[in-house]
Amino acid sequence: MQFHISVPKVSYVVVMILGILAAVYAFITNSPAHAVEVGACVAALGVITLAIGRKTTEELQMIVAGLFMASLSVLIGLWEIYH
Secondary structure (H helix, E strand, O other): OOOOOOHHHHHHHHHHHHHHHHHHHHHHOOOHHHHHHHHHHHHHHHHHHHHHOOOOHHHHHHHHHHHHHHHHHHHHHHHHHHO
């Protein structure tokens, strides 16, 4: 049985993991500006990954989950900056 790994499949998982890590980092960091920067970078990576390949619903769900967590990181950082 062959197991096919491609760059888009790996990038979907990477975006989801990085989104989760960005959200966790936003909660534990002392510098909210870094949380905004990290979240924005992961969101940009997620948009690029979304443009690279959108073949199945499962892959799109993983990308959207990563984008949601990255946007959560940005929002947490902005909240800490302005409050």
